Amino acid sequence: MPKNEMAVNAQLLIRAGFVHKEMAGVYSFLPLGLRVLRKIEQIVREEMDKIGQEMLMPGLAPKKTWEDTGRIKTVDVLFKAVGANEASRKKNDAEYILNCTQEDVITPIAKQFFTSYKDFPFALYHIQVKYRNEPRVKSGLLRGREFRMKDLYSFHTSEESLLDYYEAIAKPAYVKTFERLGLGDSTVIALASGGDFTEKYSHEFQTMCETGEDTLFYDEKNNIYYNREVAPVKAPKVTYKDNEMFPREDVEGKGIIGVDELALYLKIPVEKTTKTLLFETDGGGVIAAAVRGGYDIDEGKLKKIVKCKSLLLAGEETVRKVTGAEVGYAGLLNLSDNVKIYMDESMKGRLNFEMGGNKTNFHSVNVNFGRDFDEPDQFYDFKVAKEGDLNPETNEPYKTFTTSEVGNIFPLNTKFSDAIGYTYTDENGKQKPVFMGSYGIGTTRVLGVLVEKYHDEKGMIWPKQVAPFDAHLIDLRLQTVDGRKKAEEFYNQLQKQRVEVLWDDREDVSAGQKFADADLIGIPVRLVISEKTGDKVEWKERGKKETRSLSVEEMVRKLR
Amino acid sequence: MPKNEMAVNAQLLIRAGFVHKEMAGVYSFLPLGLRVLRKIEQIVREEMDKIGQEMLMPGLAPKKTWEDTGRIKTVDVLFKAVGANEASRKKNDAEYILNCTQEDVITPIAKQFFTSYKDFPFALYHIQVKYRNEPRVKSGLLRGREFRMKDLYSFHTSEESLLDYYEAIAKPAYVKTFERLGLGDSTVIALASGGDFTEKYSHEFQTMCETGEDTLFYDEKNNIYYNREVAPVKAPKVTYKDNEMFPREDVEGKGIIGVDELALYLKIPVEKTTKTLLFETDGGGVIAAAVRGGYDIDEGKLKKIVKCKSLLLAGEETVRKVTGAEVGYAGLLNLSDNVKIYMDESMKGRLNFEMGGNKTNFHSVNVNFGRDFDEPDQFYDFKVAKEGDLNPETNEPYKTFTTSEVGNIFPLNTKFSDAIGYTYTDENGKQKPVFMGSYGIGTTRVLGVLVEKYHDEKGMIWPKQVAPFDAHLIDLRLQTVDGRKKAEEFYNQLQKQRVEVLWDDREDVSAGQKFADADLIGIPVRLVISEKTGDKVEWKERGKKETRSLSVEEMVRKLR
Numbered sequence A, B: 001m002p003k004n005e006m007a008v009n010a011q012l013l014i015r016a017g018f019v020h021k022e023m024a025g026v027y028s029f030l031p032l033g034l035r036v037l038r039k040i041e042q043i044v045r046e047e048m049d050k051i052g053q054e055m056l057m058p059g060l061a062p063k064k065t066w067e068d069t070g071r072i073k074t075v076d077v078l079f080k081a082v083g084a085n086e087a088s089r090k091k092n093d094a095e096y097i098l099n100c101t102q103e104d105v106i107t108p109i110a111k112q113f114f115t116s117y118k119d120f121p122f123a124l125y126h127i128q129v130k131y132r133n134e135p136r137v138k139s140g141l142l143r144g145r146e147f148r149m150k151d152l153y154s155f156h157t158s159e160e161s162l163l164d165y166y167e168a169i170a171k172p173a174y175v176k177t178f179e180r181l182g183l184g185d186s187t188v189i190a191l192a193s194g195g196d197f198t199e200k201y202s203h204e205f206q207t208m209c210e211t212g213e214d215t216l217f218y219d220e221k222n223n224i225y226y227n228r229e230v231a232p233v234k235a236p237k238v239t240y241k242d243n244e245m246f247p248r249e250d251v252e253g254k255g256i257i258g259v260d261e262l263a264l265y266l267k268i269p270v271e272k273t274t275k276t277l278l279f280e281t282d283g284g285g286v287i288a289a290a291v292r293g294g295y296d297i298d299e300g301k302l303k304k305i306v307k308c309k310s311l312l313l314a315g316e317e318t319v320r321k322v323t324g325a326e327v328g329y330a331g332l333l334n335l336s337d338n339v340k341i342y343m344d345e346s347m348k349g350r351l352n353f354e355m356g357g358n359k360t361n362f363h364s365v366n367v368n369f370g371r372d373f374d375e376p377d378q379f380y381d382f383k384v385a386k387e388g389d390l391n392p393e394t395n396e397p398y399k400t401f402t403t404s405e406v407g408n409i410f411p412l413n414t415k416f417s418d419a420i421g422y423t424y425t426d427e428n429g430k431q432k433p434v435f436m437g438s439y440g441i442g443t444t445r446v447l448g449v450l451v452e453k454y455h456d457e458k459g460m461i462w463p464k465q466v467a468p469f470d471a472h473l474i475d476l477r478l479q480t481v482d483g484r485k486k487a488e489e490f491y492n493q494l495q496k497q498r499v500e501v502l503w504d505d506r507e508d509v510s511a512g513q514k515f516a517d518a519d520l521i522g523i524p525v526r527l528v529i530s531e532k533t534g535d536k537v538e539w540k541e542r543g544k545k546e547t548r549s550l551s552v553e554e555m556v557r558k559l560r
Helices: A008-015 A031-049 A063-068 A086-091 A103-113 A159-180 A259-266 A299-306 A316-323 A415-420 A443-453 A481-496 A511-521 A552-559 B008-015 B031-049 B063-068 B086-091 B103-113 B159-180 B259-266 B299-306 B316-323 B415-420 B443-453 B481-496 B511-521 B552-559
Strands: A019-023 A026-029 A060-062 A079-083 A095-098 A122-131 A146-156 A187-192 A202-208 A214-219 A224-227 A249-252 A274-281 A286-292 A311-313 A339-343 A353-356 A362-367 A399-413 A423-425 A431-433 A435-442 A471-475 A501-503 A525-529 A536-541 A547-551 B019-023 B026-029 B060-062 B079-083 B095-098 B122-131 B146-156 B187-192 B202-208 B214-219 B224-227 B249-252 B274-281 B286-292 B311-313 B339-343 B353-356 B362-367 B399-413 B423-425 B431-433 B435-442 B471-475 B501-503 B525-529 B536-541 B547-551
Touching: A008 A019, A008 A443, A019 B060, A019 B103, A026 A031, A026 B060, A031 A122, A031 A146, A031 A159, A031 A443, A060 A063, A060 B019, A060 B026, A063 A095, A063 A103, A079 A086, A103 A122, A103 A146, A103 A415, A103 A435, A103 B019, A146 A159, A146 A443, A159 A202, A159 A399, A159 A435, A187 A399, A202 A214, A202 A224, A202 A443, A259 A362, A274 A316, A274 A353, A299 A311, A299 A339, A399 A415, A399 A443, A415 A435, A435 A443, A471 A481, A471 A511, A481 A501, A525 A552, A536 A552, A547 A552, B008 B019, B008 B443, B026 B031, B031 B122, B031 B146, B031 B159, B031 B443, B060 B063, B063 B095, B063 B103, B079 B086, B103 B122, B103 B146, B103 B415, B103 B435, B146 B159, B146 B443, B159 B202, B159 B399, B159 B435, B187 B399, B202 B214, B202 B224, B202 B443, B259 B362, B274 B316, B274 B353, B286 B316, B299 B311, B299 B339, B399 B415, B399 B443, B415 B435, B435 B443, B471 B481, B471 B511, B481 B501, B525 B552, B536 B552, B547 B552
Parallel strands: A187 A224, A286 A339, A471 A501, A471 A525, B187 B224, B286 B339, B471 B501, B471 B525
Antiparallel strands: A019 A026, A060 A095, A079 A095, A079 B079, A122 A146, A146 A435, A187 A202, A202 A399, A214 A224, A214 A399, A249 A362, A274 A286, A274 A311, A353 A362, A399 A435, A423 A431, A525 A536, A536 A547, B019 B026, B060 B095, B079 B095, B122 B146, B146 B435, B187 B202, B202 B399, B214 B224, B214 B399, B249 B362, B274 B286, B274 B311, B353 B362, B399 B435, B423 B431, B525 B536, B536 B547
16 A cells, blocks of 8 residues: 555555555556446446547647647646757657647647537537646555546527527536446535636536535525535634623734644633734735634635736735735735725624734734724625535525546637637628537546445445446355366356356465455455356345345346 | 648548648548548557557556666656646646656556466557657658557566567568558668667667658668667768878868868868767766768767766866867867777778867868877777768678668566566576566558558559458439439448448539549549449459449449
8 A cells, every 4th residue: 555645545545556656646457447447437438428429638738838828827727848868859840738628729720620600509528637847745546646537518599598509408418427437325516716718607517525625505595506616605703702892902922823723822712812914906906805713714705806917925025015024024004005905794793802003023013993903895705615604695604615636628719719819600601609518527536436425334335337347256165176267267258148257266365355345345246156056156246245146047147 | 731741640630531631740530531540450459469458548648656776867858747827736746657658557567467477478568658858750651749559568577588479470470460550562671779688779660751860770781670869870981182181270160060061161071070078977977979961970889889888078178178179170189088989980091181270260280180189999880870881891881771660679678677686586596687578550640651651643542351342432423402312322331231331422622623532532432323324333453543333232242
């Protein structure tokens, strides 16, 4: 077992010989694992063939492709490929991009072939390997530096047609796919950020999974699941005994910066502290954003509020200029006039709270609205949602769920077609913008999620439709030459009848070890033959206790 | 048509919409092309499943994997992957290797699972994408910076077992595979270099193909094909009128370095000139190697003769030291004593020949053995073989063939197992070295070669077993609503009967254009239906002229 492999899916898959870990986030699929991956991808393929045409785009792209869409600079998990040694660079000193997704590649292809309104709508997809320069990967197959994914791209003459396809075609195809994969019951559709592409939401298919990396906030009233990043939340009120304003003080606290450390130092609850961050926007301005201690700032939410494309934490020099202090002591008092202030709603109605002193090493305590600075006309919600936060509509805490994202559908609108000037000719000969959508399913991730969902203390429990084999055969007659011959005949007979059976034909392994390995590998049906079973076969389903004695014909019938 | 796309395979595949060129050596497979690639890979898979187990190794590897085998420095087409932009490198400033072949990856996996003599022999394979930092790629799908390949690796307890598997199992499987791919008649097995792995030859499956990048030299007497790199050749004699030694002279010829230019300048035949190169060996010595003008030096052949691992062209300083002249004027006269001299057999028996003067800007003419320097005891064969060269055994010129390598089988011996200390335990509990072989088939290259082999002036002509569809349907009844309806019914009927048919249902394209496109796309059978054909179908095979009128039942039967 590789060190630091904490995820259950990787632990079991490695132990049972389905995968081999090459490095964090990169796995080889051994024969058993590849059989499962193939079945998953075949199900995805069959459902996607109903709504689009399969093709295959490469991993390498010329830099120009990613420069044309501007994404070469902004995608922060992008890899490039360059010669690995002097001899290689001497032969060809070029740089190429390793695609982490293929919008930049498919758009020019579509532009070449489909330009008349008559050609639309259409969709193309592929199932292919992707590369992402992920900093930390510790969820086994749930997050990879190299992983396999189905990505489909749809093309439309209007936003309406895009949304139509999205709702009436892609979404049902996805629901069907996850049903067939055995994840139907535990997979929900969640609203997520539309990124830079749209003001609207994107949709994620999220599977309930304790080891998942996402948290969904469930709005029971409206039956909506929100990804944490877009859940509209209200901070629960925290009340204290003090009900009048205390005198404001500046307290020295050199080098004490984090809110938890600060709360301890000042002997106040963390909710009395404030986290203030300064950002530079792409418009060139500086803003200050403040949340109640205990919350973090969600830059995605904040960007939408500020209406800017990018937010960068202000550099040391800017901080010094607008606060008069070193980094770490920023508050909202006495800030430069040209700094626009945004306050999260968790700031509302606070009394006697702490805030950076805008003076190196100093923190202001017992700060109060009205007396020390004006309460703003408007509060916002730009905090990272936390378990326990309230649904603003009902004032009740959200139910939250830990999940893993197995698919997403994303309205790209005209982001990529605009970037490369892809238009179509309408009925009147006019050039109009092309609307696009993208639709992903991580096939290797699905494999990992299936293990997370379907296992017990003994090992994995594969749903029949993706199991590496239909049956796991343990023949206990191998000790004698005659028994071995009979066992081989039986196995060959099953092969002829096209039953997918894994035969554990090891001779130097005990029956007990074979039973344990069968449970670990998790094939749906275990077949045992021994001198005792006569001309019948012992049938046991993985995850169930009872065994049955079946004739060979009955067994084959049931397996089919 | 992309500029600079000279290869017939790429031209036709692009024109017919099978592939889309992303950059030199990198193609997207469009739906038609992917269908062909899939069929090719399925044939390869079926044949390989008989001799090994399928798995799937990744594209990325940690650097350590390639450091362990030492190949990180020596493989001159190796890519590495690094963050493509500042944000990416900031998140993860690591470097990974992009595998161009997987010996370095499979050996540690095998080491983990198979260590007892009882486990051997075994073979594992995968069909996967490969990346190579090729400097120039201009042969379409025959040479890629990204390409797909099947690579199988076999593991053995002895060299004998390896050679046995190689001859009795791998070679027949390959012959069968190429037969099924439609390349059986035009594919031969050629001897090629064993590289650093073995003194013996490796074997290449080479398909006769005018646009191929390889040249085979055919030894008719022994019925052996040699790759150019290992063909043992004798230079044909060139004789001139002069039959006595002329006085040697040093002639000034500043900056005249290439043999052709020099021959013109000196007004002598190029065969009278000499090419002398100086190399530094990995042992630290310097050698001089000389061939008759008109030949090049094959470093692979020379390395075996010198018995060294690497040869590097001597640097300027070394050249100055051992010749007393600047680069470009090296000859064999008056060289430093510690330079070992090797002469190709093309030097044998020459009279009044030219040679670098070992004096800047000077060339010696009318050099002669015996008088000016000793004829060596031994001549060698280290020239790059040329068309017209003689088979030393028969003194007859070789027949030569232009070919493309579609597969190879390579005895790796203990190169990789030694590098990582992979041994097995024999019957007596002793640790012994593991022997390995590797066996490749380039599946995307096979696709390109099929086009090169099977096309005419109208387009491609696919062998049935790899054709994207069984039949190409042109229904000329699309002009009326009723006709269109009938056409759709007919198509749906074929779909139900699981005939793989491509229906050209474009309404705004002429019949002539459709016929031309059918020829271009090259599906084996063209079906035409019109008002004239009645309830029959016109059947025409691609590449043949005659048409036949068949009933629908007969047509379906023939297509199956």
